[in-house]
Structures are given as structure tokens and as C-alpha cells.
Amino acid sequence: MINSYSKVNLNLKVIGKKNNLHNIESLVFWLDLCDKIIIKKNSLKIDRVSFTGKYKKFINNKNTVVKTLSLLRQLKYVSNHQGYNINIKKNIPVFSGLGGGSSNAAFLIRYFSKNKLKKRDLKTFQHKVSSDIILFLFGPKILQRDIYSVQNIKTKLNLHFVLIFPGFKCETKKIYAKVRKYSFKSKFFGTNRKTVLDFAKSSNNDLENIAIKFYPKLKKIINFLQNYTNCEFSRLSGSGSTCFAVFKTRKNALIALKKIKRNFPQYSSVLAKSI
Numbered sequence: 673m674i675n676s677y678s679k680v681n682l683n684l685k686v687i688g689k690k691n692n693l694h695n696i697e698s699l700v701f702w703l704d705l706c707d708k709i710i711i712k713k714n715s716l717k718i719d720r721v722s723f724t725g726k727y728k729k730f731i732n733n734k735n736t737v738v739k740t741l742s743l744l745r746q747l748k749y750v751s752n753h754q755g756y757n758i759n760i761k762k763n764i765p766v767f768s769g770l771g772g773g774s775s776n777a778a779f780l781i782r783y784f785s786k787n788k789l790k791k792r793d794l795k796t797f798q799h800k801v802s803s804d805i806i807l808f809l810f811g812p813k814i815l816q817r818d819i820y821s822v823q824n825i826k827t828k829l830n831l832h833f834v835l836i837f838p839g840f841k842c843e844t845k846k847i848y849a850k851v852r853k854y855s856f857k858s859k860f861f862g863t864n865r866k867t868v869l870d871f872a873k874s875s876n877n878d879l880e881n882i883a884i885k886f887y888p889k890l891k892k893i894i895n896f897l898q899n900y901t902n903c904e905f906s907r908l909s910g911s912g913s914t915c916f917a918v919f920k921t922r923k924n925a926l927i928a929l930k931k932i933k934r935n936f937p938q939y940s941s942v943l944a945k946s947i
Contacts (some may be wrong), residue, residue, distance in 0.1 A: 674709040676704040676760070676779040677947060678890055679807055680743040680833060680909045680916055683875035685855035686848075687818065693803050693821050694848050699872055700870040702812035703833060707776060708761040711783060716755040725762035727772075733836055738774040739801045749784045749794050765940065767841035769910030771808070777801050778808030789921060795820065812947035815860050823913060829865050830923035834917045835909075836893050837940040842883055842912035850882045872918075874903045880908040896935065900928050915932050 682699040689695055707725070714720065719741050723731045745749040758780075761797040764772035781789055781797065789797075789809065797805050803819055811826040813879065855878055862868035884891045890908060897906035897917035906917040919925040925943055932941045 673768075674711070674713075674783060676707040676709050676764075676772075676775045677812070678705045678764045678775060678944070679703065679804075679811075680762040680770065680835075680944075681877065682687060682872040682907070682913075682918070684879060685858065686851050686878045686909065687857055687873070688854050690819055691799070693819055694798070694851065696816065697855075698816045698897055699825075699860075699868075699875075700807050700811070700814050700816055701829070701831070701904045702808070702947040703770075703835075704947060705770070705835070705942060707764050707772060707778060709783075710759045711780075712757045713794075714755045714931075717753060718755045720755070722759045723797040724759060726940070727762040727766045728780045730766040736777040736801050737780065739776040739896075740797070743797060743800060744781065744784050747796070749781075749789075764915065765837040768837050769803055769908065770835070770837075770840070770914050771831055771910045773912070775808045777875065778805045781805065782809065785931060802852070809902070815862075816821050817857070824859070825862060825868065825931035826867055826913040827862060827864055829868060831904075831946045832919045832922050833944045834897065834919070834925050834929050834945070835942050835944055836897070836915045836936060837915050838887075838889055838893065838915075838936075839939060840887065841894040842887060844911040847879050847882050847886065847911045851878065851886075869904060877908050879911050883908055887913065893936065896932070897928075900931070901910065903928065912945050930944060 679700050685697040687695050687697050721737050764770050812821045814822040816822050862871050893915045894906050902919040929943050
């Protein structure tokens, strides 16, 4: 069984465009909230992909797993003489800004390429499946410098997150289309827990205010989280719709989670830890 981890963008800067894709800089951590992937060979020469779990009903036939398997075969990482049964238990909310689909694709690539994906093939996957695949081929803590390059962060952080998924999808293309101003790249000197947290807190998510204009409910969630005792900061992850709060201890995160469940019973809220 393969753990296909979720991610959270502690900050996000849109720094321009490259090859028709928005170029971003982002501090990204994997979280222990994960999908479960089971891969088994079958006697057929075709792949059978199935989904189970809470969020399976939101998956269509043009999902990242199907696209990735097809491309893996085209690029000769998977033999056309062998078929596979692949089941994915979806624990990560779909279309939530937590990277579930990109993670599923990336962990399949890691498995079938034996972690030896060629650089030119990575770009092919980014353009044909998801630009976020790179976030799960490196990690578990990275600074994404631009769409094609990342910097690993080796500092142990042990941060705890309260995640709130409000149950609706934020339209990523619609949000990026409203970006009118690009940010400058950051000077990152994160060498320990404090400096990494200070960097994240002093930055922001360039997509957050745009997303709030389309989906005003997000502001109420983010403000509630931010005003909670011992919360380091709260923010939108990626283009949404998941909002998160960062805590230094599990105890404080758990106290906040209980209060959030009382105040937002209609939303899905969970505790997660950085990997």
C-alpha cells in the first residue's frame, strides 16, 4: 500500500507566466492526511482503476490517475504487455487545494519509474497531467522556486494543522485568470523552525483575496481561525477551497478543532501534521 500524501501551501506568490502556465513560488509541506493506493498486476493487458472512500463520487473518467497511466505507457515506464488493477481510497477532499489528484499521479510515477523519472519527462507530466506533480516528486518540505524547480528544506518542524474543507470547489482557472499583478521572488533563509515560520507568516497567498471575492464564505473561516488562541497564522491553501490554521503543538490544534467543529458543523474539519 502506498501513502499518497496531501500538501498545504503555507504561502503562494504568482511570479509570472512560463509556457502558458502560471509561475508560482510557494512554501509547500506534505501532510499526513493521505489517500491509500493499492497496485496489483492482472492477467489482462489493460488497466483497471477504481476509487473508494468518502470523496470517490467526485472523480470522473478523465482523472489524473488515468492520464498518468496512459502517459507512463507512452514514455515506456510501464510495459504494454502488463495490466494493473489500481484502487485509490480517497481520504483527501477533491478540488480542495490539498493536491490530492496531483499526489495520486506523482506517487504512481514514483512507483513505476522507481524514482528515476527523467527531467524532460517531468515537464511532460506537468503540462499534460498537472503542474503540481513536482511538489510530490520532491519533499516532504520544499520551497517551490518556480514551476520547474524546487528547494528541499531539511529543517524538522513538526507543525500541526487544522484543515477546514467547506464542501465546495474553487474554480482554479477562474481564480488565476483574475491575477493582474505579479509578485517578486522571495529571499528565503529558513534554517530552523522559527525562521521558516517567520518567513511563512510574513508572506501571504496571492490567490486568497481573489478567491474570497468569488467565494465570500472563505473569509469568515480564515478570520475565525486567525483569531483563535495560539494560532500562528491562517490562510487559504493553493486556490482553495481548504482553509488552514497552523499550531506548534497538537494539544492546541486539537482544542481549536473541537471549537471549529462546533462553530462550523456543516463543514469537514480535520487535524493533520507535517511529514
